[in-house]
Amino acid sequence: GAVVSQHPSRVICKSGTSVKIECRSLDFQATTMFWYRQFPKQSLMLMATSNEGSKATYEQGVEKDKFLINHASLTLSTLTVTSAHPEDSSFYICSASRRTGSVNYGYTFGSGTRLTVV
Amino acid sequence: AQSVTQLDSQVPVFEEAPVELRCNYSSSVSVYLFWYVQYPNQGLQLLLKYLSGSTLVKGINGFEAEFNKSQTSFHLRKPSVHISDTAEYFCAVSEAETSGSRLTFGEGTQLTVNP
Numbered sequence: 562g563a564v565v566s567q568h569p570s571r572v573i574c575k576s577g578t579s580v581k582i583e584c585r586s587l588d589f590q591a592t593t594m595f596w597y598r599q600f601p602k603q604s605l606m607l608m609a610t611s612n613e614g615s616k617a618t619y620e621q622g623v624e625k626d627k628f629l630i631n632h633a634s635l636t637l638s639t640l641t642v643t644s645a646h647p648e649d650s651s652f653y654i655c656s657a658s659r660r661t662g663s664v665n666y667g668y669t670f671g672s673g674t675r676l677t678v679v
Numbered sequence: 680a681q682s683v684t685q686l687d688s689q690v691p692v693f694e695e696a697p698v699e700l701r702c703n704y705s706s707s708v709s710v711y712l713f714w715y716v717q718y719p720n721q722g723l724q725l726l727l728k729y730l731s732g733s734t735l736v737k738g739i740n741g742f743e744a745e746f747n748k749s750q751t752s753f754h755l756r757k758p759s760v761h762i763s764d765t766a767e768y769f770c771a772v773s774e775a776e777t778s779g780s781r782l783t784f785g786e787g788t789q790l791t792v793n794p
Binding site (some may be wrong): 603605607610652654667670671675 | 711713715720721722723724725728730769773781782784785786787789
């Protein structure tokens with residue numbers, strides 16, 4: 562089955578530094594990648610949507626200069642949290658979708674990254 | 680735009696009892712429907728999905744769901760739960776005919792199975 566590998570699973574960084582999170586689709590080509598943020602005991606909040614080779618589309622209220630998304634290939638997307646602050650501490654999850662013509666292969670989620678900014 | 684309402688934020692049940700987690704959606708277009716399970720500090724695992732065809736969908740771990748278009752519902756059921764089913768469950772919807780359509784999630788239902 563489709564697998565999305567997300568790394569790192571946990572990261573602790575100092576305030577003011579940047580952190581990069583990677584998501585790779587291991588056995589399929591992801592036409593679209595989604596990045597979510599999840600606060601404790603809450604649902605997933607969509608941050609941005611990216612298509613390979615295109616600029617990401619950010620949701621309202623999400624700072625594009627703070628959360629840099631790169632989707633350079635059909636198997637790799639990265640989220641960089643720049644100049645991280647304690648309020649950026651959260652659980653970040655990526656999701657890859659693949660659709661060919663009228664066939665929708667659904668969505669596959671990464672295992673998530675727990676970011677703690679100290 | 681779509682929206683999803685999970686009617687119960689918490690559902691406590693005893694082991695081996697049946698359970699139903701309720702989900703209603705709203706959309707002006709045809710949709711695909713999904714149920715995901717999330718264990719603590721993990722990503723989401725697909726339980727089952729409805730894309731088309733039979734309205735009764737069977738998934739992993741003994742779960743099933745029924746798509747009811749007239750009631751715009753997609754309730755998740757399991758006839759007999761185990762302790763290991765304790766987790767957060769999310770219902771989600773996407774537009775059926777739009778490439779790269781986003782998933783819209785409900786607020787989640789915490790299922791707690793007690794011995």
